[in-house]
Amino acid sequence: MSRLKDETVSIRTSADIKQLLKLAAAREHRSVASTIEMLVRAYAQEHQLVARSDGIGNTGDRAQGASADR
Numbered sequence: 001m002s003r004l005k006d007e008t009v010s011i012r013t014s015a016d017i018k019q020l021l022k023l024a025a026a027r028e029h030r031s032v033a034s035t036i037e038m039l040v041r042a043y044a045q046e047h048q049l050v051a052r053s054d055g056i057g058n059t060g061d062r063a064q065g066a067s068a069d070r
Contacts, residue, residue, distance in 0.1 A: 009036075
């Protein structure tokens with residue numbers, strides 16, 4: 001089942017990080033966007049983070065309500 005993708009994320013990063021992201025995507029036969037999603041989902045699973053429909057999620061043992069845009 002496909003997920004609704006109606007949000008946009010834009011970041012500034014170094015050339016090194018961009019190159020590493022492209023290399024990781026190519027190695028996994030994924031797009032850069034798909035690779036970012038995979039990395040975020042793996043991190044969330046490892047740290048027991050759960051997204052909720054109201055935009056507030058379980059932040060594990062970190063402070064509740066901390067800004068996600070750091």
